[in-house]
Amino acid sequence: MSVTRRQALLFSGLGMVGAGIVTVPISGVSAKSASTLSDSDMPRPYRTPLTIPPPLAFQTTVDANGIKTRHYTVTERLANARILPRLATPILGYNGIFPGPTIRIDQGTRAVVHMRNQLPAKHPTLGHALPTSTHLHGSASLPQFDGYANDLTLPGFYKDYQYPNFQSARSLWYHDHAVHFTAQNVYSGLAAQYLISDPIEKGLLPQGNFDIPLTVSDAMFAANGSLAFDDRDQSGLWGDVILVNGMPWPVMKVQRRVYRFRILNASVSRSYRFTLSNGEPVIMVATDGGLMPAAQTVGSWRHGNAERYEVLIDFRKYAAGTRIELRNLSNDNNRDFDNTGKIMAFDVVADAVDTKDPSWNRIPTTLASSHAMDLTAAAATKTREFRVKRHDDTWSIDDLTWEDVIASGFKKVMAEPALNAVEIWEFRNTAGGWFHPIHLHLVDFQILSRNGKPPFAYEKGPKDVAYVGEEESVRLLVQFGPHRGRYMVHCHNPTHEDHAMMLQFRVGLRADQADPNDPITAAPAVFDPVQG
Template sequence: MSVSRRQFLALGGLGVIGAAGALALPLSTVGASSASRLSDRDMPRPYQTAFSQAPLLQPYQTGIDPADGAPVNSYLVTAMAASAAILPRLRTPILSYNGTFPGPTIKVERGTKAVLRMRNQLPAKHPIDDHLLSISTHLHGSASLPQFDGYASDVSQQGFRKDYKYPNFQAARTLWYHDHAVHNTALNVYAGLAAQYHIHDPQERQLLPQGAFDVAMTVSDAIFAANGTLAYDDREQSGLWGDVMLVNGKPWPVMKVQRRIYRFRILNACISRSLRPMLSTGDAVTIVATDGGLMPKAQSVVSWRHASAERYEVLIDFRKYAVGKRIELRNLSNENNRDFDNTNKIMAFDVVGAPVDTSDPTWNTIPTTLAASEVMSLTQAQSTKTRRWRVKRDDVTNVWRIGETAAAGTWAGVVASGFRNVIANPELGATEIWEFENSSGGWFHPIHTHLVDFQILSRNGRAPFPYEVGPKDVVYVGEGETVRLLMKFGPHRGKYMVHCHNLPHEDHDMMVQFSVGLADGAVDANDPINAAKPTWDDGL
């Protein structure tokens, strides 16, 4: 039975029992200070849970690529139903990678290729709206070939698997892998199909904290039904804003920290909510890396605007705080969010007196000069073309789109064209300026461009914010804002997506594609649907 997403829906019966009927409740019951239906004793309280990180996934096989002699790590991930201990007394059914939320973190060295075998062992249907639980895995931030990029319509059905091949030639950076199934990305990611992926290299290892002091933080928000299941309300397909903030799947956790410098890889995995983090002390933090890796120079900021899917690597110096001091990471929020009683809090840090290893030079070093990446070295003079689009909601159809026409500006238009329609066709190696204007009114749009990193040239004609002056693949386009981006297209030929990372917008239907280095009518050797099809999963 199909249930309207305009209602408040409980994600029930996900576990081993399979899909159950979704619970529909009227929106009018949602209070101003909370959204969940949990009883007082089941509602989590800030700073009652210990911080923990996702498990680290080890390769099940290592080898050498005979084509070029590069090392190759092979990983096995199963998309499956599971349950999570998020609430004080209740278990929450989730969709997961390998049974955890977030899924397991993958770490590789630059130059080591990876093969990620993704198995779809999910229930047949999603319990919210009965859509078939097909999946498409996107390694967000990777310069992957189109057939391994998680193209939305390249899906693996239940019982099938696909081997995704990742080159990992890019400089050190924080990536993440998440579901990208056509028109169902929001529901699938919200239910738990998300995880971090880190590329390391010698420069980053020398400059920044490693090991226990290199901390992955996946931030998300959620709404809960009275029985502890996740609930879903995308407010007329405009976005979902939960009242419970989660870090690595735990509500408002507390982390014990030594009196030294820590590095935090902060991923906003909320499907709609943007963040504006700051420390409760008012002290500045140091941002050293953006989506695409190290910035040219470190930036000291008190707070920053952080949209869905953006990654910021942040140094926090705990040396100045006394043992026993608690520092909160708070959330000031931004325009066009919906906030609740405790969405102004993210997590807390308690300073402990454990001895610090002072032989590690990163314990008390905050670097200033970092790395000059290729994209940050581009100049406007190298651009051969400027392209402009408006991002908005169609006043007649209520469909989100990029550009002026539904045929080219929505994924429905792409599908109707037989996957031929593109909004741009840059040549391989070309440098262009892309401009996005937000005229939607009442919403912000995190725009994500697959394949390439970009440099933010300007925001409303002014310089970008200091924390944005690094290689990016997602740009926050606020209400009434126009951003100009500079990017070089490559290293692959083929078709790639551009979309809003407010995932209900993407699903309805704010996603398009561009092609790189493909002439009209040319045979596409990297066809994203047909070049590497899923196969029946018969085990390893």
């Protein structure tokens, strides 16, 4: 499918959701709105309570070796969400909700997710076909269960995804990864958190009602309440309504104790610079790949697409009735609107404090080491350099795109590291005008440096996404394993990824070797005999 064809689909779809969307000039400016809602239909900050996505139900089996497996079923389907005061918004949802249900699971318990595509043949407003591919972002999954972009499940089919969950505690998320239309599908609602726990994390950080997943995204709306989609010639989509767990600028009531927040940026293109309204710092305790070696006190942090940061906020010192806002200072090359500097509010209440969880009044300083953070640059056997670019409205890495990978019969790779090899990968962004959150599938990595300087304090933990800002050069230290096979690397601004800033690397295999874990053919989707 050519870029021209994709553009035609997007432009025709945009016409369906409503003409007259206000577009904002290219760099660093503000405007009143992007939506075409009437004033009475436009949501206002801090009018709705925070909602927490429900946990996903499961059944457990135990094999002859005593290994536990949880079996989940998720159905991708069209539904209506109540985001706006009066109007319904059609979404694509895991089990019909956005965000989808949360999966919480212990390290060492395997999971099989029976993912049913019961979506319509075409997107109801944008008009593109709706095969899907589910990526568990941050999981060391086998290639055939990793959500490879061209490993597609058609409407009326299902795929059973197998997840090993041997990694240490971390905040993952599952989202659609279908080739060419990841941006539209995730924006339409196919995103949810997946949280792995382990004994170390449970002993250090708040649990249960005080361990709060926050999925942050932004949206623009057509006059009829549907999601509008304007990716500005495939450069990015910036909405004027900030959603947290699918609700606009919500309010959360909090006790006078320590809370843990798992913050995921699920926006298509918007990056954030989060801070608290009273100027107090937060305590950063975990990054994409789990616990940091040591907690970091930060006043604000730059949060790119698909990054996960876990923070502790201590509400003990605030009087009942105090309101504290989580705000957004923004970053270069966002497009900001009247209320995109607001995220959500916390209202401190006079309720009796639940002290059964010993972490209620504890701020840990020493956390946990990890394999990625224990690596040293001296162990690297190779250094590779990659440049992120844009040419003729096509995004690329080193002048290569996913179209080149497809044309090669999925053989072309950007690198062939040996199994368990340690390498340094440097990503250079000299094109100007955009930032790129670069995601490596399969692996955690350590950020060694930015422009020759140490990483930011909040990045000093295991990562799988690196914010490669304007004119930045970022060096990553990576060990490639534990699986052989082909895995993707891409910008996690999915408008860039779809057009077509995505390549792949091959671990521990030559191009001419048979691949028992071929990501497209090893575990294909199956016709679903139960429809609806």
